[in-house]
Amino acid sequence: xxxxxxxxxxxxxxxxxxxxxxxxxxxxxxxxxxxxxxxxxxxxxxxxxxxxxxxxxxxxxxxxxxxxxxxxxxxxxxxxxxxxxxxxxxxxxxxxxxxxxxxxxxxxxxxxxxxxxxxxxxxxxxxxxxxxxxxxxxxxxxxxxxxxxxxxxxxxxxxxxxxxxxxxxxxxxxxxxxxxxxxxxxxxxxxxxxxxxxxxxxxxxxxxxxxxxxxxxxxxxxxxxxxxxxxxxxxxxxx
Ligand code: GTP
Numbered sequence: 466x467x468x469x470x471x472x473x474x475x476x477x478x479x480x481x482x483x484x485x486x487x488x489x490x491x492x493x494x495x496x497x498x499x500x501x502x503x504x505x506x507x508x509x510x511x512x513x514x515x516x517x518x519x520x521x522x523x524x525x526x527x528x529x530x531x532x533x534x535x536x537x538x539x540x541x542x543x544x545x546x547x548x549x550x551x552x553x554x555x556x557x558x559x560x561x562x563x564x565x566x567x568x569x570x571x572x573x574x575x576x577x578x579x580x581x582x583x584x585x586x587x588x589x590x591x592x593x594x595x596x597x598x599x600x601x602x603x604x605x606x607x608x609x610x611x612x613x614x615x616x617x618x619x620x621x622x623x624x625x626x627x628x629x630x631x632x633x634x635x636x637x638x639x640x641x642x643x644x645x646x647x648x649x650x651x652x653x654x655x656x657x658x659x660x661x662x663x664x665x666x667x668x669x670x671x672x673x674x675x676x677x678x679x680x681x682x683x684x685x686x687x688x689x690x691x692x693x694x695x696x697x698x699x700x701x702x703x704x
Pocket of ligand 1: 575
């Protein structure tokens, strides 16, 4: 078996990915396949945190005409549904999981406590962070960057429906080229929308690489953990 190159990772899972081909809601076959991949990574001894989006249930911007703050809180609630779905699927595979939420929902999950999360990781449990950062005007990309900094994670693995970062929309332009590597500044300068600028800045300030790749074919999370060159790696300039 290949060796992992990271000790502690944050997986940023897009909400849309959990919908599989349905485009909305939860597709259990997809979720099981993703969780199998995560189980294999845990079995390698890698400490795993997950930050999940909510776009399969609600997008802040889908509330046209709605108060932005209300819409953002609804999106954060959607991430908790996804966190609980992932918890259930992972537990069915025998993986120990703890869900922590950014605002207290004590009846259904632990509140976010940094030191407790770190102890869970040390004990080999997967920790899923729900409710984003707990604040409106931030995305779950920013939540992943924040938690990665707090957990002192080695990398953010951003598993998406697209297989990497392109110079233009690959669905509309057949000549679109995928970048294998980018610097944080490249992403900000080029205005690449694949990850939001707040998250990129936070990762740049804390030297956390961001590896963006497609969830499909399943097994890509293991490949990324073992340092295989898939997707796009965003990091600082090497000195
Ligand atoms: P250790 O400290 O290693 O024993 O961790 P642990 O998570 O097993 O112990 P703890 O007694 O803190 O938790 C036991 C169970 O209760 C776990 O499934 C936790 O996720 C859950 N739990 C702990 N605190 C809370 C909480 O505030 N709310 C909810 N809903 N569950 C909690």
